[in-house]
Amino acid sequence: MSLDDLVLSVQRAIDRLVCRFRRGAPPVVGQRRLLIVQIDGLSRVVLDQGLASGHMPFVKRLLRRHGHRVQPMSVGLPTSTPAFQLAAMYGVHPDIPGFHYFDRQRQCDVHFPRRGHAALVEAKHAAGRRGILRGGSAYGCVFTGGADNNLFTFASLTRPSGRGLLAALSPFVVLGWVCLKSLLRTIIELIKAVPRLVARPVKGRQGRRWFTIKIGVSIWMRGFFTMAVSRDVYAGVPAVYVNYVDYDEAAHNFGPRSRAALANLRRVDRSIRQLWRVVRRVPEHRYDLYILSDHGQAPCTPYQDVNGGQRFERWIFNEFLDAKQPSASNGRSQSGLVHGLRSRRRGTTELFQHFLNYLDEDFLRRSDPEAHQQDGVRVISAGPNAFLYVMDVQAPLDADALERRFPGLAEKLSQSPGVGFVLARSSQGPLCFWRGKRYRFDERGMGPFAGRPDAALVAQGIADLMSMPSAGDLVIYGIDAAAPGHVSFIPEMGAHAGPSPTEMHTFIVGPAKVKLPLPINHPVQLYDHFIRYQETS
């Protein structure tokens, strides 16, 4: 018995004791229960690499010996966590074109890490629908899926709901143990880093990234999630969704096949092993374990490295939209403090960025870091994707209307450094501008996607994306840029939101005896499967 197990059993005994003094019935026996483990950002090819290279020994064993199998899954567009989770949790095709976009209806930006944004989006889409996590728990997700317990879920990040807070704070044994263990690991990691730092001092930015990812996400958050889920499984919580972001964070910062990203994969594998052990210890709770990924990542070059340090959402104005006023702003100026914060965020991870965002939003009331508006046009850089919105109209403009306002813009953009292709709407469906030429998807050839075996899926994904009211009048992708390969409009080494094969193709591992829809070409299909666990309850 490991120390983790000992701590969990002590906690379990205390929980039972607490239960006896409160009301609360013991969990129903017999009903099948749902445990979803999401490895954020892991593509099918990197999963295969991880299985082959020994970075995921437990998942390999699960597939070989413990009656589980892996099935390919394609996630649609955009390849982004909020779009995936909303579809999987509520069974809807959401109006979520990216991680950061402009909501035409509410006339304001949606940027998921910001307080309240995920909750608003969830409320809008989930109205009247039953989420797959009703009565359950969500850890590290963008949305709650209807869960009673939410922790580190964007939709309730500053407001953990239900037992979320209690589950986090009151079980002092588990919490104390996670803290002690994480503290020890932190110290060990720091000690291990000393000789390396002495031999080859890392640059400040790299050092901070390493520190935040390794210590913050990988040790503390993963440790806490694993213990919290273990506790839920012992307690027989009907549906649990845990999202391990370790791999995604490292892949953004160092690249999807980097050593740091693969090392995090090994840590996630260890956590899954621990969860599986707990699942096996309570067979009467009849948990079905699923391991899935919401999207993959493409290795990329940051836009600023491609275009002389310029930011895309500014450059587009300087180059095409207003040559006379190169740096006119939208009426907001940057104070030194805001500028300092902003430049600091360049070197941070998404997670830490969330907290900086709260700071920024609440105390500084600054404008969006990756958005620029001028002369009635707003451009938002969201990742390897950027959106251009004409602000004086309510509904999206089609390519002809845009052409009248900005002649040749889409063609010229599609030939610009760091840009792969540009999407627009037309009465005959979406248009794609690629290397200065215009393509329709019902034509043979299909521009950048010609020859891909999954071209039909890409075309469907683009049709879905361009039918979202909140997608820009132009959707500009750095994926498949001519010169350096994939480009992201924000500073990162791995990116997702686009249609490259590694972004779109992921996997789902499930019990071999359970029949999953085949093929899975969109996460809404997962909803139909997962919601059945609710119906039996």
Ligand SMILES: [Zn+2]
């Ligand atoms: Zn990501």
